[in-house]
Amino acid sequence: MFRNTQATASRPTGMETTRHFVATVYVVNDGAIALHEHERLGMWLPPGGHIDRDELPHEAATREVREEIGQRVDLVAPIDDLDSPTASSIPKPQHLLLEDINVHDGAVGHQHIDFVYYGRVASREIDPAPGETSADAWQWFDTDDLRESQSMLESDVVDAGIRAIETVE
Numbered sequence: 001m002f003r004n005t006q007a008t009a010s011r012p013t014g015m016e017t018t019r020h021f022v023a024t025v026y027v028v029n030d031g032a033i034a035l036h037e038h039e040r041l042g043m044w045l046p047p048g049g050h051i052d053r054d055e056l057p058h059e060a061a062t063r064e065v066r067e068e069i070g071q072r073v074d075l076v077a078p079i080d081d082l083d084s085p086t087a088s089s090i091p092k093p094q095h096l097l098l099e100d101i102n103v104h105d106g107a108v109g110h111q112h113i114d115f116v117y118y119g120r121v122a123s124r125e126i127d128p129a130p131g132e133t134s135a136d137a138w139q140w141f142d143t144d145d146l147r148e149s150q151s152m153l154e155s156d157v158v159d160a161g162i163r164a165i166e167t168v169e
Contacts, residue, residue, distance in 0.1 A: 022112045023061040023093075024048030026164035027073055027121045032140040033161045034069060034126065035153075036133050041101075044153050046161075048114070057115035058091040065119065069138065070127030073119035076168055094118050094167070095160060118164040 026033050026046045035044045047068040051060040058075060065073040077091030095116035102110040126135040141149065143165055146158045153161075 017108050017111055019111045019113055021051040021057070021115070022048060023051055023057045023064060023115045023117065025061045025065050025073055025075070025117045025119045026094075026160055027065055027069065027071070027119050028164050028168035029121050029124050029140070031165055031169055032124070032142040032145070033164055034121075034124075034138050034140055035157070035161070036068075036138045039133070044149075044157060046157070051115075056090055057093065058117065061093075061115065061117045061119070065121070067129045068132050069121070070129065071121045071123070071125070073121050075117050075119045077117055091117075094163070097156070116160060118167050120168050 024046055025048060033046060035046055037043070038045045047065045049060070049064045049068075051057055055063070058077060061075060062073055065071060075091055077093065079091050080089040082089050093115040095114075097112075097114040097116060099112040099114055100108050100110075101112055102108070124140055126138045128135055141161060143162050146153065146161045150158055
């Protein structure tokens, strides 16, 4: 049974909520994940961003990691064996989230449909592409760091970060 899982705020009758598809990757190296404080949103987040019109979610995920931290990521994403001449299975995200981005007076104006992946990178070196968040803005958080930083991190970031470390390691 499908249940409307609208995130925290409501939408007044007649108001249209804009939704965008995004992809996020919790990148893991040696028992820790990389996070940066997002300037505009004011919260600590892993690499991620909007899915381009010509991209699949897992392609956007790997592109965002390459752009934001300068590394190739190996996604930990199962692929079903359900294929036909007109359909192919693609890597599954670990989570699929509906996120409220702009909320004004209790009404949601903008949401992200987020394909959340876990992945492995070869090192903790961060070398962002030009125009991306600087390397010194990134920090690596292990499981203890995530638990100790719960007052500054969103609960879903802590939970997914710990799950990513446990899954990838």
